[in-house]
Amino acid sequence: MIYLDEAATTPLKRDVLAAMGPYLGPEFGNPSSHHEVGEAALRALDQARADVAARLGARTGEITFTSGGTESDNAAVKGIALAQPGGRHVVISAIEHPAVLESAAFLGRTGFEVTTLGVDHDGLVSPDDLAAALRDDTTLVSIQLANNEVGTVQPVAELAALAGARGIPFHTDAVQAAGWLDLGVSRLGVQALSISGHKIGAPKGVGVLYVQRRTPIEPLIHGGGQESGRRSGTENVAGAVGLAAALQMASGPADEVIARRDAFIARVESEVPGAVLTGHRTHRLPGSASFVFPGTSGESILLDLERRGIVSSSGSACAAGSDEPSHVLTALGYDREVAQTAVRFTFGRSTTEADLAQAADALVAIAGNVSSATTLNGR
Numbered sequence: 001m002i003y004l005d006e007a008a009t010t011p012l013k014r015d016v017l018a019a020m021g022p023y024l025g026p027e028f029g030n031p032s033s034h035h036e037v038g039e040a041a042l043r044a045l046d047q048a049r050a051d052v053a054a055r056l057g058a059r060t061g062e063i064t065f066t067s068g069g070t071e072s073d074n075a076a077v078k079g080i081a082l083a084q085p086g087g088r089h090v091v092i093s094a095i096e097h098p099a100v101l102e103s104a105a106f107l108g109r110t111g112f113e114v115t116t117l118g119v120d121h122d123g124l125v126s127p128d129d130l131a132a133a134l135r136d137d138t139t140l141v142s143i144q145l146a147n148n149e150v151g152t153v154q155p156v157a158e159l160a161a162l163a164g165a166r167g168i169p170f171h172t173d174a175v176q177a178a179g180w181l182d183l184g185v186s187r188l189g190v191q192a193l194s195i196s197g198h199k200i201g202a203p204k205g206v207g208v209l210y211v212q213r214r215t216p217i218e219p220l221i222h223g224g225g226q227e228s229g230r231r232s233g234t235e236n237v238a239g240a241v242g243l244a245a246a247l248q249m250a251s252g253p254a255d256e257v258i259a260r261r262d263a264f265i266a267r268v269e270s271e272v273p274g275a276v277l278t279g280h281r282t283h284r285l286p287g288s289a290s291f292v293f294p295g296t297s298g299e300s301i302l303l304d305l306e307r308r309g310i311v312s313s314s315g316s317a318c319a320a321g322s323d324e325p326s327h328v329l330t331a332l333g334y335d336r337e338v339a340q341t342a343v344r345f346t347f348g349r350s351t352t353e354a355d356l357a358q359a360a361d362a363l364v365a366i367a368g369n370v371s372s373a374t375t376l377n378g379r
Contacts, residue, residue: 002355004312006199006287007148007176007346012242013201019245020203023238031235032226041237048237048244055247056193056210057184064209064230065240069175069196072209073099073142075220075231076171076192080140081107083216084169087139091115093125094331095149097173100142101327117143121333122280123152131162138163141170145177145188149315149328149344150279151288153181160189169215175199175207179250180286191215195247197239202246206239254286257349264345264356265289271360272367278329278342287351290315290344292334293367298341301366305343308362312345 003011023044029037031045046060053060066072077100081090092104094116108114115133117125125143134141141163146153160170171192174183179200185193192215197206211217211230223232268275268291278290293301298314305312315326325339345359 002310002351002358004310004345004347004351004355004359006348007344008313009198009204010201010348012203013246013249015249016201016203016242016246020238020242023241027237029237031237032224044241045235045237048240051244052195052208052247055183055251057186058210059213061228062210062213064211064227065235065243066207066209066231067205067236068198068207069097069173069194070099070207071220071231072194072196072207073097073171073173074103075209075217076194076211077103077140077142078107079217079220079230080169080171080192080211080215081112082218084139087137089113089115089135089138091117091130091133091138091141091143093117093119093143093154095119095123095147095152095328096142096144097148097175100144100173104142112139119152119331122283123147123150123278123328123332124280124283125154125159127155127158127162130159134163134166134168138166138168141168142173143170144173145181145183145193146174146285147279147328148176149326149342150290150332151176151284151346152279153177153283153285156188156190164189169212176285176288178247180254185210185212192217195243197243197246200243200246200250202242203239206236206243208243252349254349257286257347257351260351260353260356261286261289261347263353264360267357267360268363271364275363275367278332278334285346287347287349288344289346290342292329292338293341293343294338296341298343301341301343301363304366304369305359305362308365310359310362312343312359314342315344 029041031042049060049063053063104114163170169191172190173194175196178195191212193210195208198204275291325336329339
């Protein structure tokens with residue numbers, strides 16, 4: 001099997017599992033317990049927090065461990081908006097992850113006004129559009145760093161600077177960007193940033209929310225006051241250790257991945273009739289190549305690929321049970337029928353040139369079969 005769906009989840013790295021091992025067994029303590037067993041767990045949690053903070057260029061007190069990207073997005077969007085006195089306006093983009101879209105929709109139901117910025121055909125938010133949307137009562141802007149379906153990378157530093165000039169907190173969903181892009185929070189200029197462990201080789205069920213010091217945030221989960229009161233509940237020590245380890249391992253040069261990605265895209269575009277690349281051609285994640293195949297069935301292509309040993313997806317794995325066309329692709333201007341032909345290939349540094357060549361071979365063969373069937377039906 002060739003696994004090309006790493007935007008959905010990544011395999012747990014062996015070294016990450018080894019780092020987690022002690023906290024899944026002998027070092028089982030509750031980090032809130034005031035004895036040696038608990039304090040050993042607390043030391044591990046503190047070290048994981050320091051390691052994550054170092055990767056982000058943040059202070060340790062600005063790092064909150066969560067259950068994953070969805071919780072981090074919810075906590076940032078709802079928590080920051082609700083904590084800002086006097087303002088009832090938030091700004092998001094039309095292609096955000098559902099965790100941001102639905103959080104904003106919740107705020108809309110509680111009296112906030114939500115401005116949703118459109119994107120161009122490549123999936124980019126216009127800085128001019130954001131500048132025009134900002135108001136004196138804007139309490140939060142949330143725009144993702146990189147899109148999970150088409151891979152487009154947003155100019156977050158430029159966008160955040162516009163909000164920052166007016167004292168408006170800026171949150172970015174960096175779940176897909178982690179491991180690929182520079183997440184230095186000072187360079188990005190953001191006040192909040194979300195990460196999910198299982199996108200970078202850590203286990204499912206652990207994430208991070210960075211919130212800049214002095215940025216007011218209302219906790220969503222109340223209780224014993226863990227995580228400096230921002231997220232109550234006994235911490236997932238093993239998960240935090242694993243996420244910190246994975247974040248350390250996931251970084252590094254991506255030039256070779258970009259070269260393999262671009263060769264794969266070029267071959268699909270040249271040899272698969274009608275294939276259309278979605279997202280920005282160059283401002284995209286290194287390990288992301290997504291297409292629509294007008295006139296075909298995206299679902300049938302996925303099934304044919306899997307029969308040939310290639311695992312990919314039609315887009316987001318986070319909209320459970322939905323058969324609606326991608327909100328990302330319709331926002332980019334694709335009609336519903338074309339959007340439903342989408343196929344997404346996402347991969348990591350261990351994916352080889354031969355793996356992508358085999359995937360391209362399979363797509364070419366499937367396209368040939370579709371063409372032959374169309375010709376026969378035409379007769």
